Amino acid sequence: MTENRELAQTPEDLARLFVERANARDAEGLAELYAPDAVLAFPPGSSTVGREAIHAVLVRMLEHAPLPFPLEEPMPTVRHGDLALTSTRPADGTGGRVQVARRQPDGTWLRIIDRPETGAGR
Numbered sequence: 006m007t008e009n010r011e012l013a014q015t016p017e018d019l020a021r022l023f024v025e026r027a028n029a030r031d032a033e034g035l036a037e038l039y040a041p042d043a044v045l046a047f048p049p050g051s052s053t054v055g056r057e058a059i060h061a062v063l064v065r066m067l068e069h070a071p072l073p074f075p076l077e078e079p080m081p082t083v084r085h086g087d088l089a090l091t092s093t094r095p096a097d098g099t100g101g102r103v104q105v106a107r108r109q110p111d112g113t114w115l116r117i118i119d120r121p122e123t124g125a126g127r
Contacts, residue, residue: 008034010026012111013106013114014113016082019091020091020104023038024077026038027072032064035060036057036059036060037056039119040107042054042055042117043059043116043117043118043119046118047119047121049122080101091104102121103119105117
C-alpha cells in the first residue's frame, strides 16, 4: 500500500469503499480491498486470481466504465466466524452481486471471492 486508505472495519464497508475508489478511478485502492489470494469472477465468464491480476483487470475496467458507480442497496450480511457473505441489489437490474469477505488478523475485512455480475448477457 502506498497511501493511507480507509480499511474495511465491517464486511459491509467493502461495497462502499469499492464505489468510492471506483468513482475516484483508484485501481490500486480497489485492489487493496481484495486478499492477496482472492478470486474475482470478472470479466464475465472468467476467473481472475490474486491481487496483482485483479489489479490489472480493475485498471482495464475503470478505463471503460461509465461514472459514477452507484452505491447499491445492500442485502443482509451472513456471517460465520471470520467469513461473511455480502451482496447487493444491482442498480442496473442484472440479478445480484455477491462477495465473500474474510476478517483479517487486525480485525479488518478483505474480499476473498467476488462475483460482481450475474445477469443474462453478462
